[in-house]
Amino acid sequence: MSQGRPSYPRKDSSPKQRINEQIRISEVLVIDEKGVSRGVMPTKEALKLADSVQLDLVEVAPNAKPPVCRILDYGKYKYEQNKKAKSPQSNQIKTKEIRLSPNIGAHDMMVRVNQAKGFINDKCKVQVTMSFSGRQIIYVDDGEKKMQELVEQLKDIARVDSPPKRLGRKILCILAPLSMPKSSSSDKQSDASSEQGAAASRQADGAPRPPRPMGDKPRPPRPAGDKPRRPGGAPHPNNGGNGGSSSRRPQ
Helix, strand or coil, X not given: CCCCCCCCCCCCCCCCCCEHHHCCCCEEEXXXXXXXXXXXXXXXXXXXXXXXXXXXXXXXXXXXXXCEEEEECHHHHXXXXXXXXXXXXXXXXXXXXXXXXXXXXXXXXXXXXXXXXXXXXXXXXXXXXXXXXXXXXXXXHHHXXXXXXXXXXXXXXXXXXXXXXXXXXXXXXXXXXXXXXXXXXXXXXHHHHXXXXXHHHHHHCCCCCCCCCCCCCCXXXXXXXXXXXXXXXXXXXXXCCCCCCCCCCCC
């Protein structure tokens, strides 16, 4: 007797995301291809609107009331979604750096401001580093004013994620886009960096280091063949002072 073919569960071929005629609900909230909300309309009217621009009607928020649908190219949309899912750094925030000096000129300052604007528009954090070389360390107040000037010029698109901290011969400040939520990890990192910066600044300014704790140190080993001597260089009583035998002859 021949055995029948084993039965395997069928793979669900239905798409996870409903598009076009698969959307069965009567009314949806439509967002067109330009990102403009068209309001709530019947699904048939939304399909006609998508056909008029030769795009697809894609359900992006099925649990909303009414569900939200967007007019877009579904093939391109799925490709971008898969690319983001495979990217290992899709959820990591990049940090870019710009460097300043206390005697920076107006033209160079404008160049740094434009660089920071470009980084912030790309959804990156910006670390502003003010460096003091040589005798520039006496112009710390001027450096802080220059950094505050840059922060003021970027306040429309960025906020201070980590306030300026002095780290030895540097002052660091981190800016983040206004749309980016503030993370608690940045506060911990800034607190740890401030402690390291305080120690570095004490060394740079010549402040005395704290004393080391007292403790018993092991003595170095005594060279081989060296005999212990008595205090004051006195000879051992058994040696008689001349290194002879310690035994006496009977009288």
